[in-house]
Amino acid sequence: MRKQIETLKVLEEISRGASELLDQREKIRPKLPRTFDRPDAVEYLKCDYRTIEKYAAELGINPKAYSENGIRWMLDINQIYKIRDVLPETTLLKKKTKPFKRQSDQKTQVIVVQNQKGGVGKTLSCITVATGIAVEYHEVYRVAVIDMDGQSTLSAYQPSINGDDRTTIGELIQINPETLSYKDFIRDSVSDTTIPNLKIIPATQRDRDIESIFHEGVFNGSIQSPYSRVKNVIEVISGDFDIILIDTPPSLGYASINAYNAATSVIIPLGANQNDTDATCQYLSYLPKIYKNLISQGHEGYDFVKFLLTNYEENSVSSLEIREELNEYFNGYLFSTTFKKSEAVKLCSLEKNSIYDLSKSMYSGHKTTFKNAKLNADQILIDIMLQVRNVWDKETDEYEQEKTCYSSDISKKT
Numbered sequence: 001m002r003k004q005i006e007t008l009k010v011l012e013e014i015s016r017g018a019s020e021l022l023d024q025r026e027k028i029r030p031k032l033p034r035t036f037d038r039p040d041a042v043e044y045l046k047c048d049y050r051t052i053e054k055y056a057a058e059l060g061i062n063p064k065a066y067s068e069n070g071i072r073w074m075l076d077i078n079q080i081y082k083i084r085d086v087l088p089e090t091t092l093l094k095k096k097t098k099p100f101k102r103q104s105d106q107k108t109q110v111i112v113v114q115n116q117k118g119g120v121g122k123t124l125s126c127i128t129v130a131t132g133i134a135v136e137y138h139e140v141y142r143v144a145v146i147d148m149d150g151q152s153t154l155s156a157y158q159p160s161i162n163g164d165d166r167t168t169i170g171e172l173i174q175i176n177p178e179t180l181s182y183k184d185f186i187r188d189s190v191s192d193t194t195i196p197n198l199k200i201i202p203a204t205q206r207d208r209d210i211e212s213i214f215h216e217g218v219f220n221g222s223i224q225s226p227y228s229r230v231k232n233v234i235e236v237i238s239g240d241f242d243i244i245l246i247d248t249p250p251s252l253g254y255a256s257i258n259a260y261n262a263a264t265s266v267i268i269p270l271g272a273n274q275n276d277t278d279a280t281c282q283y284l285s286y287l288p289k290i291y292k293n294l295i296s297q298g299h300e301g302y303d304f305v306k307f308l309l310t311n312y313e314e315n316s317v318s319s320l321e322i323r324e325e326l327n328e329y330f331n332g333y334l335f336s337t338t339f340k341k342s343e344a345v346k347l348c349s350l351e352k353n354s355i356y357d358l359s360k361s362m363y364s365g366h367k368t369t370f371k372n373a374k375l376n377a378d379q380i381l382i383d384i385m386l387q388v389r390n391v392w393d394k395e396t397d398e399y400e401q402e403k404t405c406y407s408s409d410i411s412k413k414t
């Protein structure tokens with residue numbers, strides 16, 4: 001009895017320490033918007049700094065506003081976006097890229113990031129890709145992330161920017177889609193992040209219990225169609241986004257199945273080591289069974305299913321062997337780029353940043369390491385966007401073909 005009471009005391013003390021540590025982290029490291037010094041801004045906007053300063057002045061933005069604090073020149077991402085909007089069409093950036101406007105026949109790409117194996121880089125891949133697509137593409141894709149994992153790791157990368165309590169995915173899935181104000185409520189619940197064209201439906205510690213919320217709802221009849229709850233939410237917001245990424249927990253419960261059911265494509269990250277590969281292969285052997293159930297729920301099929309090798313150590317023979325083996329057996333399904341193990345990625349993630357939350361000037365470590373990590377991530381973005389653009393192109397082609405068939409049918413009749 002005495003030992004049990006002592007154990008309880010120890011656990012309570014540890015729990016208090018853990019909560020304080022989390023609070024402290026949030027206090028010391030509030031999430032700030034990405035900032036750009038002059039070389040960063042020149043590189044990002046692809047024009048000389050005089051042009052940037054000219055349009056900044058026209059907009060009433062002063063890059064030297066913080067010079068009294070020792071910061072000679074700085075723009076934040078909101079200001080950089082405003083300047084980008086007004087740059088003339090003759091500038092290199094505007095000549096090279098036009099804002100993307102998704103056509104009505106091109107569907108929102110909803111990408112689920114899943115593997116039942118824990119710690120394979122699901123969350124980091126998800127937030128890196130989502131942030132990268134939002135920030136690095138001047139097409140200004142409208143991106144959202146949904147955190148289906150009650151551990152809420154992804155949400156910590158984009159915490160509340162005004163300190164307000166945000167509506168979480170756990171709360172949204174409990175609302176009956178038949179409710180009158182359902183659509184308005186869902187739309188209002190999507191939260192801002194430090195990046196203007198990246199939004200989030202977060203999870204919090206309250207969602208740790210997400211599986212029991214589902215179980216309870218199914219048992220007491222308050223949650224009908226329990227595998228379509230996330231799909232229902234996405235249907236409401238899909239018009240506002242081009243790409244939605246869903247991070248999932250390392251399990252195959254209601255949360256992950258909902259994500260699979262809502263998705264149009266799948267990315268399965270796996271670590272470049274024997275344990276991850278073995279566990280992932282076991283998981284893959286029963287995915288067809290799960291998908292058959294989704295077909296019965298009306299799923300229309302995925303546009304792509306791809307594997308992303310993560311934590312890849314370039315100079316390791318075992319990493320290379322695993323990569324070759326996967327290439328042999330998953331031929332064509334493995335992204336050709338691997339997410340390399342990087343000190344820069346780790347250092348950024350210590351402060352809950354993806355590498356796209358920082359410009360080179362903001363990174364405190366070795367700049368070459370940062371540059372290499374970014375080049376690697378850029379290549380992953382290219383691989384993924386190639387898939388997405390292919391899907392959109394195909395949808396447009398199919399639409400055009402349908403239109404042609406339809407008009408030739410009509411002309412035959414007339």
Ligand SMILES: Nc1ncnc2c1ncn2[C@@H]1O[C@H](COP(=O)(O)OP(=O)(O)OP(=O)(O)O)[C@@H](O)[C@H]1O
Pocket residue numbers: 117118119120121122123124125149151153248249250310311312339340341342343345346349
């Ligand atoms: N490319 C990388 N370079 C360095 N560290 C990495 C890289 N990718 C992932 N990590 C580290 O690996 C750990 C696990 O990553 P992450 O949290 O993304 O995995 P996960 O699959 O989401 O885990 P869980 O199953 O618990 O949700 C983290 O500490 C992360 O910082």
Ligand SMILES: [Mg+2]
Pocket residue numbers: 122123124149153248249
């Ligand atoms: Mg995770």
